[in-house]
Amino acid sequence: MVTLLHGERQQQQRATSEPRESIWSVSKGVKHVYFALVIGQFSVGTLRTVAQGVAAVAALWHDLSALAITVAAVSMVLTETGRYVMVLAAAFEEWREKRRQEQIARAVAEALAKERRESDAEWEAWNQRRMQAEQRGEPFEEPLPSERRRATKLPQQ
Secondary structure (H helix, E strand, O other): OHHHHHHHHHHHHHHHOOOEEHHHOEEOOOHHHHHHHHHHHHHHHHHHHHHHHHHHHHHHHHHHHHHHHHHHHHHHHHHHHHHHHHHHHHHHHHHHHHHHHHHHHHHHHHHHHHHHHHHHHHHHHHHHHHHHHHHHOOOOOOOOHHHHHHHHHHHHO
């Protein structure tokens, strides 16, 4: 069937006796109109494709701008969260150091109070023994508690 149509077309071309241009199969008289139409249609198609591309680029730009805003917002949130975590960590560290210093001060105060109570107890016991010896009329030659303490600390140093 195709060959029949092709054969008929060739016969019509021979009958009209208009010469044809190469692969375009366009008669020489309408060649300029044909090329003008082709160029016009190609230009319209190209412009339409470019317009679609611009629309696609605009849509891409819209998507990218939304992405950029989202990335900027997430980055800001992460940065600020990190900064606040660092501020909280520094505040916690400061609180912990203050608490440690308070515990040290409390422990020192307790140790000094204990030492003071022990010292007072030693002095009171020494004074009781001295007063008892004095009441009995005996000589009291026991050294002072502070001297005894110094004597016992010297070998340790």
